[in-house]
Amino acid sequence: MNDLSAPLGIAIPKASRRRWPIAMIFVAAVSLVVMVAVIWAVMVDDPLGGQPVASARIDRDAARTGGNAVSVVGVRSGSGEDLDAADDIAAAAPPGTAEDDGDDMIAAVDQPGSGAALPTAADARAMPLRALDELVEEGRFGQLPKIGADGTRPLDAYARPVPPIVGASPKIAIIIGGIGLSQSGTQEALRQLPAEVTLAFAPYGNSLDLWQGRARQDGHELLLQLPLEPFDYPDNDPGPHTLLTTLAPEQNSERLDWLMSRLGAYVGVMNYMGARFTADPAAVEPMLRTLKDRGLLYFDDGSSSRSRTLEIGRRLSTPVAGADLVVDALPSDADIDARLAQLEQLARTRGLAVGYASALPVSVRRIAEWTRGLENRGITLVPVTATLAAR
Structure with missing residues (x-):
C-alpha cells in the first residue's frame, strides 16, 4: 500500500530510522581501547613495556x-x-x-628513567657482554683477566662511557653488592636500577653468566666481590676460598685465581667483609699487585676504618677507589634516605661522592627512587671507573 492506493483518511505509517548518538559511539570505542590496554598490562609480564x-x-x-x-x-x-x-x-x-x-x-643504552640521553653512533663505545678473547688467559680454574697485547686493560675495555657533557658537575657513584646470590633480588636490581649504578657480583651465585649478560646488556659496570678475612673468622666465615692473613701468599694467590675465574667482563674487584685482611699490609700488597698486573681496579666498601687498601694501592699504582659511606648500614627507608642526602651534600662540597649498598629490597627500592630526580638536582650519576679520574 502506498499513498496512491490507500483509502482516503488513512495515513500510512512512516518507517522509523534508529539513530545512534555519536557520543555513545565515542564512549564505547574509548572503553574498548581502555579494556584492551588493561588486559595487556595484566597478562603480559613486560616491565619495560615492550x-x-x-x-x-x-x-x-x-x-x-x-x-x-x-x-x-x-x-x-x-x-x-x-x-x-x-x-x-x-x-x-x-x-x-x-x-x-x-x-x-x-652500545651502552640507558635505562628508562635514568635521565641520560641515548648515545649516538658517533659517541657510542663498545660494551662487551662477556670477556674478550684478547683479554683473558687460561688459569688453573678457568679464564682469568689479563692486559691485552696492545696494553688494553679489562678496566678500560669493560668501562661504561661517561658523556663529555658531564663536565664539572657534582658526581655520585653508587655500587650495589651481593648481586647474583638471590635470583629474585638480582632480577629486581636489574629492573629498577639505572645503568650508571655499578653492580658487584658475589662469586657464589648461580647462573652468573646469565646475570652478567643481562647486566652488561643494560649497560652496567661490574665488580667481583672477594671474600676476605674478618676479625671474627672463622665464627664469621665469608665463604669458600676466603683470602686469609694466615695463608702463604702462594695459597692466597691460588684462591684469588679461583675467585677471578667466576666472572668475565668486570672492571675490578671489591672486598666482601675483610676487616682483618685489609688491615694487614703483608696480606694486602700481593693481592693488589696481582690486580694491577691483570689490569683491574680495587674498590673498598668503606666498612672498615682500619683498611690499608687505598693507601697501599696508591703506593703500588694499582687503580683504587673507595666508598665515602655505606648507604644502608641501617636498612630502613628513613636511614637510607638520610644517607643519600648526605651523599648529595658531599658531592656538592667535594665534586664527587661514592656510596656502597647491598642488594637488599629496601636498598634497591630507595636508591632507584632517589636516582630518578638526581639530574634535576644538578648531580650526575657515574659508574665506579669515573671516580678514578676524578680523584
Whole structure:
C-alpha cells in the first residue's frame, strides 16, 4: 500500500530510522581501547613495556680510520620472556655477527628513567657482554683477566662511557653488592636500577653468566666481590676460598685465581667483609699487585676504618677507589634516605661522592627512587671507573 492506493483518511505509517548518538559511539570505542590496554598490562609480564633493545657491533678498525664504526646486529623486544634464559641472550645476535666470533658487543643504552640521553653512533663505545678473547688467559680454574697485547686493560675495555657533557658537575657513584646470590633480588636490581649504578657480583651465585649478560646488556659496570678475612673468622666465615692473613701468599694467590675465574667482563674487584685482611699490609700488597698486573681496579666498601687498601694501592699504582659511606648500614627507608642526602651534600662540597649498598629490597627500592630526580638536582650519576679520574 502506498499513498496512491490507500483509502482516503488513512495515513500510512512512516518507517522509523534508529539513530545512534555519536557520543555513545565515542564512549564505547574509548572503553574498548581502555579494556584492551588493561588486559595487556595484566597478562603480559613486560616491565619495560615492550621497549626494544638494540645490539650494535663496534668495528674498531673503522673507528680508527674515521669510518662508520657502529652497526646494528640485533633488536630485541625487551620483554621478560626473551631474557629469562641464557640461550635467549645468545640469540640476540644473528649468525655470523659478533656473538658468533666471541666479539659480542653492545652500545651502552640507558635505562628508562635514568635521565641520560641515548648515545649516538658517533659517541657510542663498545660494551662487551662477556670477556674478550684478547683479554683473558687460561688459569688453573678457568679464564682469568689479563692486559691485552696492545696494553688494553679489562678496566678500560669493560668501562661504561661517561658523556663529555658531564663536565664539572657534582658526581655520585653508587655500587650495589651481593648481586647474583638471590635470583629474585638480582632480577629486581636489574629492573629498577639505572645503568650508571655499578653492580658487584658475589662469586657464589648461580647462573652468573646469565646475570652478567643481562647486566652488561643494560649497560652496567661490574665488580667481583672477594671474600676476605674478618676479625671474627672463622665464627664469621665469608665463604669458600676466603683470602686469609694466615695463608702463604702462594695459597692466597691460588684462591684469588679461583675467585677471578667466576666472572668475565668486570672492571675490578671489591672486598666482601675483610676487616682483618685489609688491615694487614703483608696480606694486602700481593693481592693488589696481582690486580694491577691483570689490569683491574680495587674498590673498598668503606666498612672498615682500619683498611690499608687505598693507601697501599696508591703506593703500588694499582687503580683504587673507595666508598665515602655505606648507604644502608641501617636498612630502613628513613636511614637510607638520610644517607643519600648526605651523599648529595658531599658531592656538592667535594665534586664527587661514592656510596656502597647491598642488594637488599629496601636498598634497591630507595636508591632507584632517589636516582630518578638526581639530574634535576644538578648531580650526575657515574659508574665506579669515573671516580678514578676524578680523584
